[in-house]
Amino acid sequence: MSLEVFLNAIQTEIANTKYGESPVELYEPIEYLMSLGGKKMRPLLAVMATNIFSDNWQKAVKPALGVEVFHNFTLMHDDIMDAAPLRRGKPTVHEKWNENIAILSGDVMLVCAYELMTAVDDKIFKHVIRRFNRTAAEVCEGQQWDMNFATRNDVTEDEYINMIRLKTSVLLGFSLELGGLIAEAGDEATQLLYDFGTNIGIGFQLKDDILDVYGDPEKFGKQVGGDIIENKKTWLLLKALELSAGKKEEAELQFWINAKEFDKEEKVKAVRAIYDSLNIKHLAENKMNTYFNQGLEDLVKLNAPSDKKQPLIELTKQLIERES
Amino acid sequence: MSLEVFLNAIQTEIANTKYGESPVELYEPIEYLMSLGGKKMRPLLAVMATNIFSDNWQKAVKPALGVEVFHNFTLMHDDIMDAAPLRRGKPTVHEKWNENIAILSGDVMLVCAYELMTAVDDKIFKHVIRRFNRTAAEVCEGQQWDMNFATRNDVTEDEYINMIRLKTSVLLGFSLELGGLIAEAGDEATQLLYDFGTNIGIGFQLKDDILDVYGDPEKFGKQVGGDIIENKKTWLLLKALELSAGKKEEAELQFWINAKEFDKEEKVKAVRAIYDSLNIKHLAENKMNTYFNQGLEDLVKLNAPSDKKQPLIELTKQLIERES
Numbered sequence: 001m002s003l004e005v006f007l008n009a010i011q012t013e014i015a016n017t018k019y020g021e022s023p024v025e026l027y028e029p030i031e032y033l034m035s036l037g038g039k040k041m042r043p044l045l046a047v048m049a050t051n052i053f054s055d056n057w058q059k060a061v062k063p064a065l066g067v068e069v070f071h072n073f074t075l076m077h078d079d080i081m082d083a084a085p086l087r088r089g090k091p092t093v094h095e096k097w098n099e100n101i102a103i104l105s106g107d108v109m110l111v112c113a114y115e116l117m118t119a120v121d122d123k124i125f126k127h128v129i130r131r132f133n134r135t136a137a138e139v140c141e142g143q144q145w146d147m148n149f150a151t152r153n154d155v156t157e158d159e160y161i162n163m164i165r166l167k168t169s170v171l172l173g174f175s176l177e178l179g180g181l182i183a184e185a186g187d188e189a190t191q192l193l194y195d196f197g198t199n200i201g202i203g204f205q206l207k208d209d210i211l212d213v214y215g216d217p218e219k220f221g222k223q224v225g226g227d228i229i230e231n232k233k234t235w236l237l238l239k240a241l242e243l244s245a246g247k248k249e250e251a252e253l254q255f256w257i258n259a260k261e262f263d264k265e266e267k268v269k270a271v272r273a274i275y276d277s278l279n280i281k282h283l284a285e286n287k288m289n290t291y292f293n294q295g296l297e298d299l300v301k302l303n304a305p306s307d308k309k310q311p312l313i314e315l316t317k318q319l320i321e322r323e324s
Numbered sequence: 325m326s327l328e329v330f331l332n333a334i335q336t337e338i339a340n341t342k343y344g345e346s347p348v349e350l351y352e353p354i355e356y357l358m359s360l361g362g363k364k365m366r367p368l369l370a371v372m373a374t375n376i377f378s379d380n381w382q383k384a385v386k387p388a389l390g391v392e393v394f395h396n397f398t399l400m401h402d403d404i405m406d407a408a409p410l411r412r413g414k415p416t417v418h419e420k421w422n423e424n425i426a427i428l429s430g431d432v433m434l435v436c437a438y439e440l441m442t443a444v445d446d447k448i449f450k451h452v453i454r455r456f457n458r459t460a461a462e463v464c465e466g467q468q469w470d471m472n473f474a475t476r477n478d479v480t481e482d483e484y485i486n487m488i489r490l491k492t493s494v495l496l497g498f499s500l501e502l503g504g505l506i507a508e509a510g511d512e513a514t515q516l517l518y519d520f521g522t523n524i525g526i527g528f529q530l531k532d533d534i535l536d537v538y539g540d541p542e543k544f545g546k547q548v549g550g551d552i553i554e555n556k557k558t559w560l561l562l563k564a565l566e567l568s569a570g571k572k573e574e575a576e577l578q579f580w581i582n583a584k585e586f587d588k589e590e591k592v593k594a595v596r597a598i599y600d601s602l603n604i605k606h607l608a609e610n611k612m613n614t615y616f617n618q619g620l621e622d623l624v625k626l627n628a629p630s631d632k633k634q635p636l637i638e639l640t641k642q643l644i645e646r647e648s
Binding site for chain 1: 401404423427430432435436439460461467468471
């Protein structure tokens with residue numbers, strides 16, 4: 001089974017899902033955000049995990065969509081908190097409608113995610129909800145740590161990795177775990193699927209950090225250097241702060257971090273040059289590869305036919321090599 | 325069993341519940357809001373409903389708390405949307421912390437409500453979650469209608485009753501339904517419990533509207549006349565607009581509604597005088613009593629010993645006669 005078959009099934013489910021009728025202010029933003037595209041990585045992972053252990057991967061599609069709806073709920077609320085004007089190149093919900101609608105429509109969206117989860121069999125339902133609850137709380141915890149880091153100057157590399165684990169990777173892990181639970185893959189396999197997901201999730205976020213600085217502007221889809229302009233505490237900046245200590249780069253990096261008025265292009269160019277002299281790109285790629293490789297090792301340990309695991313390996317390679 | 329015994333069990337459960345550890349910004353607001361008091365009406369209704377059909381009412385306490393946590397989640401987010409500075413006489417979460425924390429802490433709170441629901445037996449769990457999902461979506465729909473009504477001039481009485489049914493009363497209905505489901509009371513009894521709850525819920529909100537205009541300032545706990553000052557479209561204002569049409573009161577009511585600068589006390593006094601001349605208080609009390617009586621009739625139909633139903637009758641009487 002190829003990635004495209006799974007993706008088509010997910011897209012069809014999205015097209016056929018009604019979240020509610022009225023008032024329209026509550027439900028239109030949900031359909032809007034769900035229609036903006038994105039990789040659909042989370043539902044894909046869930047469905048692919050089910051397919052490893054069951055021929056009936058179709059029964060994972062609806063709960064998998066629940067994870068995607070949850071993910072988009074977090075985007076709707078995060079975009080308010082970050083005052084983000086754009087999401088996937090289009091106006092965010094709080095910009096297109098208003099902040100109150102983005103809060104309330106997001107709330108309903110979270111409820112819709114729980115409703116989609118009811119599509120799993122009764123016998124696994126409570127376990128699925130408990131794991132979903134834990135994961136959902138962790139994602140919120142990650143977002144709060146991320147906001148806390150913005151005003152702190154002593155964030156460590158470990159704290160950063162833990163933040164992206166919570167904010168991003170546990171949901172990828174849960175997607176795969178959900179797929180395993182639906183296929184009744186057993187505890188060991190389900191744990192390996194979860195571990196695979198959290199490892200590639202951290203790799204995925206580190207790739208994001210790298211692309212934001214070193215992406216090809218033609219292919220990246222967002223403004224390259226956005227994180228540098230905002231002094232966003234990415235792995236690259238934290239590592240540069242650590243490695244520049246006591247070196248000539250230290251003062252220059254602090255100058256750009258503290259600059260109130262600056263030419264954006266100039267700052268991006270200057271900070272990128274500091275990163276280059278400290279070998280940050282290479283170090284970040286090493287770190288990223290460590291997590292992706294750990295994930296691929298989890299897959300090797302997974303007791304299942306190679307051809308069944310192939311789509312997950314293929315997707316992981318796409319994530320490593322992606323340019324946007 | 326008296327009301328106090330149930331209330332004590334609920335208060336003890338609240339005192340013993342940990343919602344999460346860190347980051348503290350996420351979990352302190354939950355404990356803060358849950359500690360501010362309130363009538364605990366929803367968990368009380370759930371536990372009392374279980375007690376009618378089961379000696380083990382204690383097993384309803386944890387899921388009943390889930391409804392209370394959900395209710396407080398809606399308060400946390402509604403207070404942002406309404407820009408409310410105070411809740412139960414204390415600073416709202418977005419005032420005491422900030423808006424982002426109130427959004428995200430509220431999100432986690434909704435997840436905590438779902439987690440508390442997992443305390444019900446496996447065999448009813450999926451049904452409980454489906455009903456909880458439907459109810460939660462309706463509560464959000466009610467809040468959106470309420471916000472929409474603020475900028476509309478053509479709100480009908482039926483629309484208003486439907487709005488308060490969604491925003492307030494379906495959650496009271498669900499609380500009782502939940503209690504019935506936990507006690508395995510059967511479909512007919514569970515439906516009657518739900519109907520009782522939605523009827524007294526509408527009565528409860530109409531009482532709120534009446535108290536806001538006619539409450540005793542010494543006992544009410546909030547500013548009497550707040551709704552009048554804000555032109556809030558309560559049942560009383562909608563009925564006054566309807567009944568004043570073509571009469572001398574029409575122009576005076578419109579004058580006060582359209583007044584940009586006014587003395588608050590003077591406006592409250594003047595609008596209350598218009599209400600009096602249109603007999604609005606009496607009409608509102610009639611309407612309110614219709615719903616409370618309908619609820620009490622539902623209870624009569626409920627096939628259970630009178631002494632078991634007594635606490636619900638007692639609570640209903642307290643709600644009818646309450647002064648705050």
